[in-house]
Every structure is written in structure tokens, then in C-alpha cells.
Amino acid sequence: MDRLSIIGAVLAICALMGGSVLKGAGLSGLWSPAAFVIVILGTLAAILLQTSMPTFKRAMKMARWVFQPPAHDSAAVIAQIVEWSTTARKQGLLGLEAQVKAQPDPFLRKGLQMVVDGVEPESIRQVLEIELHGHSSRDLAAAKVFEGMGIYAPTLGIIGAVLGLMAVMKNLADPSKLGSGIAAAFTATIYGIGAANLALLPIGNKLKTLVNAQTHEREMIVEGLIAIAQGENPRNIEARLNGYVH
Template identity: 70%
Template sequence: MDILSLVGLLLALVALVGGSILKGAGLGSLWSSAAFVIVIVGTIAAIFVHTPPTVFKRALRIVGWILKPPAANREALMARILEWSNIARRQGLLGLEQQVAEQTDPFLKKGLQMLVDGVEPEQIRHMLEIDLDSQEHQDLAAAKVFEGMGIYAPTLGIIGAVFGLIAVMKNLADPSKLGHGIAAAFTATIYGIASANLFFLPMASKLKSVIARRTGEREMIIEGLIAIAQGENPRNIESKLAGFLH
């Protein structure tokens, strides 16, 4: 569980609710069905048009990474690669065959299988880098779904405010409705700017950071497997992989 993200999301809600109360606007000012329809539903509609179905489905699958990113322990990963290196030196590459079935990460399993099959090191690198680039591209496209929502929401908030002011202008003859109408108009602006800057854009940035971390781990795997395939000394492999720990 990413405690920092959870605290951030909770503080975002506290900032909105607490700010509204402290400013004297009250909780009622934060709710407007018209603003919700224009800004939130409108943002979802815009992102549906903006995004291919496969990318949107991927975005829904990885949104959980914001609170619970994929488990990562580079020290443990390096220790595992060094263990494989020692096995390969003692028993040859075929000695790693038993290790293949124990892997749950498809990327790691594929690389280790190619290693056992005696695929040339450069061919292993080429094939794994293709997989890595493809996965990274898909994940970044999914993260940009939330970035796009952060771009559309403020604009739709302005549209909602304009609609509200139009309604106010139609009731100029009744001063008792002006204050309430203007307040309702600005609620849409709050929805747009707050949802973008407190939720959508931070979510996109967090997902990008998780994706970058996963890419670094996979680059570490590639370098480790290539070093084993080339028969490098475990100490040299450890020195090479140590740079990925920082």
C-alpha cells in the first residue's frame, strides 16, 4: 500500500471540504447536480472520444497502482540474478531449467527460458527490449488517460460556469435569485479545477513514476540475463547491477 498516495487523496478531500467550511460557503455549496453532469460526466465523455477502447481498459486495470503499486524489491531481484549466475557457472545454463517454472513474472520467465534454450545474448536483448518497449508504451498511454481528464475538466468547469451565468442573466429581474445563481455557477469551476489538480493530474504523474520504476527493473533483468548468458563472473554482475539500486 502506497501510504503517501492514500494520505494525499484524503488530504485533497479535506482541503475541499475544510476550505469550503472555513470560508463560510458550507458543504451545500460543494454539491451541484448540474455542475456534476457538465464537468464530471462531460470529462468522461470527452475521454471516451479521446481514447481507444484498449487503452481505456488498460487505464482501468492500472489505476489501482496509485494506492497499491506492483511489489518491487531490487535488492531481492539482484540476489536472485546472482543466484542464477552461480547455478549457471556450476551446472551450465540447463541448470536453470527448474527456475523457469518458479517464475510468476511473464517477462522474467520469458527471459530465463530463452537463457536456458541457449538463445544468443544479443537476440535475448533484442526480444526482451521489444517486449519492454511495447509494455511501457501501453502503460504510458493508459496513464495519459488521466492526464487527458485533467486537461478537459477545467475547460468543462468554465463551460459550466458560463451556463450558470447565463441562467443568472435570465433572472436579473429577480434579485433574490442572483446570489444563489452566481454561487452555483462557480461550483462548476471548482469541480473542474479541483478534480484536475487534486486528482486526475496527480494520478497520472504517480502512474508514470510507477511505470518508470517498472521499466528500470526490467532493464536490470535484461542486463543480468545477458551477463549470465555471456558467462560473466558473479562479482562483475553484482557490480554492474548495483547501479540499478539507486
């Protein structure tokens, strides 16, 4: 569980609700069904028009990474690769065959299987780099779904405010309705800007950071597996891979 994300989410809610209370608008001033329909549903509609269904589904699955990011332990991965290289030097590449099915990560399992099968190092690099690039591109596209929503939301908030002011203009003959009408109009702006800057854009940026970290670790794995296939010294492999961590 990512504590910083939890703290950030709580502080964002407190900032918005507390600010509304301190400014005298009250919590009720933040609720507007019309603003919700225009901004939230409008933003969802815009992103669905822009995004393919597989990318949108991937984005929804990745959303939980904000609070439960994928586990990354580069030190443990390096130790595992060094152990494999030691086994390969003592027992040959076939000595690693028992390790293949034990790997939970499909990428690592596929790479290790290619090493055990005696595939040429350059072929291993080509296959794994193509898969790595495809996986990274797919996840970055999913992360940009939230970034896109963060771009659309403020604009739809302005549209909501304009529509609200248009409704106010129709009631100019009744001054008693002007104050509440204007306040309701600007609630849509709060929805749009608040959703974008307190949720959507931060989520998009965090997901892109996590994707880049995962890609970096897998690049390290590729180098380690190729080094094993080439029969390099375990200590040299460890020194090279530590460069990715530091």
C-alpha cells in the same frame, strides 16, 4: 499500501471541504447536480473520444496502483540473478530450467527461458527490449488517460460556469435568485479545477513514475540475463546491476 497516497487523498478532501466550510459556503455549496453532469460526465466523454478501448481499460486497471503500487524489490531481483549465474557456472544453463516455471513475472520467465534454451545474447536483448518497449508504451499511454482528463476538466468547469451565468442572466428581474445562481455557476469551476489538480493530474503523474520505475527494473533484468548467457562472473554481474539501484 501506499500511505503517502492515502494521506494525500484525505488531505485533498479535507482541504476542499474544510475550505468551503471556513469560507462560509458550507458543504451544501459543493453539491450541484448540473455541475456534476457538465464536468464529470463531460470529462469522461472527452477522454472516451480521445482514447481507444484497450488503453482506457488498461488505465482503469492501473488506477489501483495509486494506493497499491506494484511491488518492486530490486535488491531481491539482483540477489536472484546472481544466484542464477552461480548455478549456471556450476551446472550449466540447463541447471536453471527448474527455475523457469517458478517465476511469477511473465517477462522474467520468458527471458530466463531464452537463456536456458541457449539463445544468443544479442537475440535475447532484441526480443526482450522490443517487449519491454511495447509494455512501457502501453502503460504510459494508459497513464496519460488521467493526464488528459486533468486537462479537459478545468475547461469543462469553465463551460459549466458560463452556462450557469447564462441561467442567472435570465433571472435578472428577480434579485433574490442572483446570489444562489452565481454560487451554483462557480461550483462547476470548483469541480473542474479541483478534480484536475487534486486527483486526475496527480494520479497521472504517479502512474507515469511507477511505469518508469518498472521499466528501469526490467532493463536491469535484461542486463542480468544477458550476463548469465555470456557466462560472466557472478560478482561482476552483481556490481553491474547494483549500478541500476544506486
